[in-house]
Amino acid sequence: MNDVLTIGGKQFDSRLFLGTGRYPNPFVQNQSIEASEAEVLTFAIRRVNLNSPDEDAILQHLGDKTFQYLPNTSGATSAEEAVRIAKLARSSGLSNWIKIEVSRNDKTLLPDPIETVKATEILANDGFVVLPYTSDDPALCYRLQEAGAAAVMPGGSPIGTGLGILNPYNIELITEELTVPVIVDAGLGSAADVTKAMELGADGVLLNTAIAKARNPVKMAEAVKHAIKAGRLSYLSGRIPKKKYATASSTVNYISK
């Protein structure tokens, strides 16, 4: 099946964006990445711990495979801070893609919509491939597309909660209305949630905790890979309408009595 995902002029066979935080160790992380067949990996940008510089340097563990790196602006509480982090990330020379993540609430980590739109506009005009993490509001997602987002990433539920897709109606409206790819980001907890997102018309999903904190991250990575394919095929095939009463699968004529 030739069904590629195109973002920022790049084509991907995989529709999974995989986070790199919270795995039990680098070995399990690498095994999980491999099992997931993800081609896009997300990262955060943080100060180097100068007492132990190698401790957190995630990229040294990744080996030779080429990935599309998607750094995020987590920790930013304003558009200004997000822009600064994005520019620092780009100056690493590793990627001009940026996941905008701006939150002013530590408890929910829900994205601040106004600052997210501002940052999207500034960074898209500055040549970044901008993928904003946003709340699941169709009108807001549309505004992010207009502001120059290369893809829009509405959350299913708050980061790390595993609550799945709390408002499937909104997610479906978003996938219907946007012309840029829609990546459901945050809150997905299992393969079933992933299939649901894809059946609602998402072009891809972004997961971290669901895989990193599963009892068996490597197997969950594989499950998610299949769930994406199942959900995507189901979406492309078209589900039957829901009806209140039964329809027999066989004709009721000619029954021997």
Add this chain to the structure above:
Amino acid sequence: MRLHINGETYDLEVATMADVVHHFQLQKGLVATELDGTIIDRDRWDDTELRDGMKIELVQFVGGG
């Protein structure tokens, strides 16, 4: 000279940004730098001269979602 790096104060025998990266034995390809609020790209590390009291940020990619 006295420098403020990642929120701590250090007395280092350095002249340029490249010297600072070298001093902490950081992997060049993985680190991004900021000097007094201005990003310094890697190809400018060698000729970015430092002065006493300057503020430096050294950041890198870490695990995240």
